[in-house]
Amino acid sequence: MENNKPSLGLLAEYETPEGLMAAAEKVRDGGYKRWDTHTPFPIHGIDDAMGIKPTILPWIVLCAAAAGTTTALLLQWWTNGVDYPFQISGKPLFSWVPAFPVTFELTVLFAGVTTLLAMLALNRLPRLHNPLFDLDRFARATQDRFFLAIDAKDPLFNDGSAKALLAGTGADAVEDIPDMGASDTLPAWIWQVAVVLVFLSFIPLGIIVKARATVTSSPAIHLVQDMDYQYSYRTGENVPFFEDGRAMRPELVGTVAVGDLQEDDAMYRGKDKSGFIALSPLPATPELMARGQERFDIYCAPCHGDSGYGDGMVHRRAMAGAGDAGGWVSPTNITSASLQAKADGDFFNTISNGIRSMPAYGAQIPVEDRWAIVLYLRALQRATNATEADVPAANLGELNK
Helix, strand or coil: CHHHCCEEEEEEEECCHHHHHHHHHHHHHCCCCCEEEECCCCCCCHHHHHCCCCCCHHHHHHHHHHHHHHHHHHHHHHHHHHHCCCCCCCCCCCCHHHHHHHHHHHHHHHHHHHHHHHHHHHCCCCCCCCHHHHCCHHHHHHCCCEEEEEECCCCCCCHHHHHHHHHCCCCCEEEEEECCCCCCCCCHHHHHHHHHHHHHCHHHHHHHHHHHHCCCCCCCCCCCCCCCCCCCCCCCCECCCCCCCECCCCCCCCCCCCCCCCCCHHHHHCEECCEECCCCCCCCCHHHHHHHHHHHHHHCHHHHCCCCCCCCHHHHHHHHHHHCCCCCCCCCCCCCHHHHCCCHHHHHHHHHHCECCECCCCCCCCHHHHHHHHHHHHHHHHHHCCCHHHCCHHHHHHHHC
């Protein structure tokens, strides 16, 4: 051996991929197990030429993915259905449908991490040094040459027979891989530090277990404050900053929110100095009438009926329920003579603030829509008590039919 250094194996160099492929087939057929090829680019079919069998890695990843799925499902079942059951709207304490996202993520996490770690373990990586890097010839493995290396640890390895085999493959050169004394193993101190870190990693877990098993009156440690714990005064708390000592400040007299200043009593309250206004402040237009009908059908018709007779769906169901209305107050017939005599402002006030069992709709219906409903109410009243004088002359013929 060169420099009397022991050989770690043999390296054969080839000029073409075809030469390497043929050599790989001969080494494979020779029964060698610990050998490898090195090329500057992937060569199609090299796996078959080397006789490489499918790796066990997919099965390892499959088991890890199954473990991730099982862990996620058990964790969510235990947390939501056993350890801290929390009923929400009658939903089951555990169901696979809402548990699917977490299950999917944990399955992918277990599979991904296992793929990396298993690949490194099966390839015996990481390695700090490879003896091939000590050969000047091997530098062209990433450029334009193809190499085949046989490990001296192979059970069939014999320096003479292995050299003869490689020489017979048409190799451009066959060279010993010398042992330069470099080690590819991790230093002992790295393993020692790793062991210490593993043991230290159990400390947070122990703290969590202890906290779970004990009761304390102290608040939890909140490292990231965010806006969770802001200093603020409580209702009714005394503070020295204001003269009256109150933390909660009263509303200033005479102030209103922007956009809420409603000085026009006729428009916003249906009144003037003399009482309810007789006519709506909005002009009667076909568009306003159509809007009023639409709003009436939504808010009023369920009780008062489509024609305003007080026979809406809600009233009919109340009267039909168990054969006894049970104190049900019938909705008012808004087409009655007594209501026809009321002012428009009175109707607006009733819609806004409610009356008797009728709730207030001021918070639900905008001001303009309330006046539109009043306009449509007047149309219903006039239609109920209409005479031929109310029908245009051009349409009298159709009416008589």
